[in-house]
Amino acid sequence: MSMVDLPEQLGETEQAIRETAHRFAAEVLRPLGAKLDKLSAEEVIAEGSPLYDAHRQFRELGFTTLRSETMELSRADTVRLRAIIAAELAWGDCGLALGLAGSTFPPMIAHMAGRPDLGEQFTSDQIGCWAITEPDHGSDQLDFDGSISATGMDRGRPNCIARKDGNSVVITGQKSSWVSNGTIAETAALFCAYDDGGGGEMGQAVFLVDLKDGGVSRGKPTDKIGQRSLNQGEIFFDEVRIPIGNMAVGPEKYATFVDTLLCGTNAGMGASFVGVAQAALDHAVAYAKERKQGGVPIFQHQSVKARLFEMFRKVAAARALNQQVMIYNATAPKPRLELAIASKVTSTQTAFEVASEAMGIYGGAGIMRDNPIEMLMRDARIxxxxxxxxDILGLMAAERL
Ligand SMILES: Cc1cc2nc3c(=O)[nH]c(=O)nc-3n(C[C@H](O)[C@H](O)[C@H](O)COP(=O)(O)OP(=O)(O)OC[C@H]3O[C@@H](n4cnc5c(N)ncnc54)[C@H](O)[C@@H]3O)c2cc1C
Known part of the structure; x- marks a missing residue:
């Protein structure tokens, strides 16, 4: 991998962690992602699927518990290392990398909410998920403060409602077909409407839910064009009763909490898709040096070199922005969502453009189903x-300018 951030900027431990991430990406995630891409959505998650082994191996690597306090690293160095790990894993396979990252949502939410008691119950030993979007509320759910909604418009009834009932909360409804790990998750960080029983307008709240509880069922795993190694699907709640203490964030703190969370998720996506863009660039450079036309490797043709440079420039810019945003948001008194969104949009757009250009560099070979480039392009578009x-994220960011 021809990384732009300099290895000499990393200490010995950081370099070793990066190498571990790269090895796991190259030896486990990349071949497994290519294999799962060709299976049906049901086969990907069938009993005995190597997907579960990847989850197990990932846990053993201990990346999920990287914290500046335990690493004796500054916050800036810790987040930079996290960005590097995320890019390395997605360089291997982004569907798997995002499924692994998404799996840690419930314990991460417990940590962010300052609830170590919930953290003991919802650990990263279980496959978790982030259930926020709903069939009738996709962009609406992410637009947590209504900043892009049409003025005075009613968004309509939520598809999932948690109702207070004494010392319990009873959850009824469903989440969308796109919940990552949705049909395999054992636990969920559930973001949904909350009816406190007071008769007033419903707010939104965050709950940690054990999906092994009675009343939970799942949809079929979603069949989609890209990131096929990432399981997605609906979760249905039929009067699922959980203790009121499982409310990690109440309505009064919901908007502030989601703002901070989206700073992390957008920057995380920014880091991951630097890795995907880098993967496409690496493939294109290698192929250009091997494929001969006009008597020489196509790399020797100036126009091919110029195209490769454009790709390289975009990847370097996306990586630099991502690291800058990660470090700023981890060290500034208040993280800025517009910066995190700038990184997510830049990296995903870059990954798609670079993968698309890489397909051009491969010529006819790029459109073959066994060629890694066509998969990267599908993955990046998603x-x-x-x-x-x-575009919605861009509107939300613009509101903050
Ligand atoms: C690979 C993948 C993984 C995902 N993982 C998760 C997950 O883990 N958990 C989860 O809960 N969800 C997840 N999602 C869902 C994802 O967050 C939604 O798909 C996304 O927010 C868009 O919502 P939607 O699909 O309902 O589209 P819609 O909101 O219906 O949007 C449709 C179109 O209308 C436009 N539009 C919508 N509202 C406005 C507006 N106010 N102004 C202007 N244009 C508008 C949109 O830009 C879009 O072009 C995932 C999705 C994908 C593709």
């Missing part, structure tokens, strides 16, 4: 919708 459509 990312421009994943965790918020890029």
């Amino acid at each position: 990312a421009m919708i994943e965790d918020g459509c890029n």
Whole structure:
């Protein structure tokens, strides 16, 4: 991998962690992602699927517990290392990398909410998910403060409602077909409407839910064009009763919490799709040096070199922006969502453009189903919708300018 951030900027431990991430990406995630891409959505998650082994191996690497306090690293160095790990894993396979990252949502939410008690119950030993979008509320759910909604318009009834009932909360309804890990998750960080029983307008709240509880069922795994190694699907709640203490964030703090969370998820997507863009660039450079036309490797043709440079320039710019945003948001008194969104949009757009250009560099070979480039292009296109459509995120960011 021809990385732009300099290895000499990293200390010995950081360099070793990066190498571990790269090895895991190259030896486990990349071959497994290519294999799962060709299976049906049901086969990907069938009992005995190597997907579960990837989850197990990932846990053993200990990346999920990287914190500046335990690493004796500054916050800036810690987030830079996290960005590097995310890029490395997605360089291997972004569907798997995002499924692994999404799996840690419930314990991460417990940590962010300052609820170590919930953190003990919702651990990263279980496959978790982030259930926020609903069949009738995709962009609406991510636009947590209504900043892009038409003025005075009613968004309509939520598809999932948590109702207070004494010391319990009873959840009824469903989440969308796009919940990552949706049909395999054992736990969920559920973001949904909250009816406190007071008769007033419903707010939104965050709950940690054990999906092994009675009343939970799942839809069919979603069949889609890209990131096929990432399981997605609906979760249905039929009067699922959980303790009121499982409310990690109440309505009064919901908007502030989601703002901070989206700073993290958007920057995380920014880091991951730097890795996807880098993967496409690496393939294109290698192929250009091997494929001969006009008597020489096509790399020797100036126009091919110029195209490769354009791709390289875009990847370098996306990576630099991502690291800058990660570090700023981790060290500034208040993270800025517009910066995190700038990174997500830049990286996913870059990954799609670079993968598309890489397909051009491969010529006819690029359109073959066993060629890695066509998969990267499908994976990257999906990312421009994943965790918020890029245009919607752009509108949300613009509101903050
Ligand atoms: C790979 C992937 C992984 C995902 N993972 C998760 C997950 O883990 N958990 C989860 O809960 N969800 C997840 N999602 C769902 C994702 O967040 C939504 O798909 C996304 O927010 C868009 O919502 P939607 O699909 O309902 O589209 P819609 O909101 O219906 O949007 C359709 C179109 O209308 C436009 N539009 C919508 N509202 C406005 C507006 N106010 N102004 C202007 N234009 C508008 C949009 O830009 C888009 O072009 C995932 C999606 C993908 C693709």
